[in-house]
Amino acid sequence: ERHRSAWLRWLRRWRIALLADTTDNNLQAARARINHANPKYIPREWMLIQAYDAAKAGDYGLVHELYRLFCSPYDEHPELAHKYFQRTPAGYQQRGGCEVMT
Secondary structure, three states, rough: OOHHHHHHHHHHHHHHHHHHHHHHHHHHOOOOOOHHHHHOOOOOOHHHHHHHHHHHHHOOHHHHHHHHHHEEEEEEEOOOOOOOOOOOOOHHOOOOOOOOOO
């Protein structure tokens, strides 16, 4: 209950600050600022493992693809979203370094 109360207090303060920072209660503008400050794509270990494994077999396509993706991680990249904007794939969840953060 203590954590819930602390969370609700923080959430109320955040909402007040958010509304104070927007004109005409324009939450879309606030969302755009938040998205601008937080990258959509973050290098995750499972992504890198896929690229390492393919490169080890002589295929550097994934290495180049991830390089392009992480050169502009704030952009949408709709052609790559289905592949990289997701939770850790099941096959990588039990591999070291993959299951905790992603």
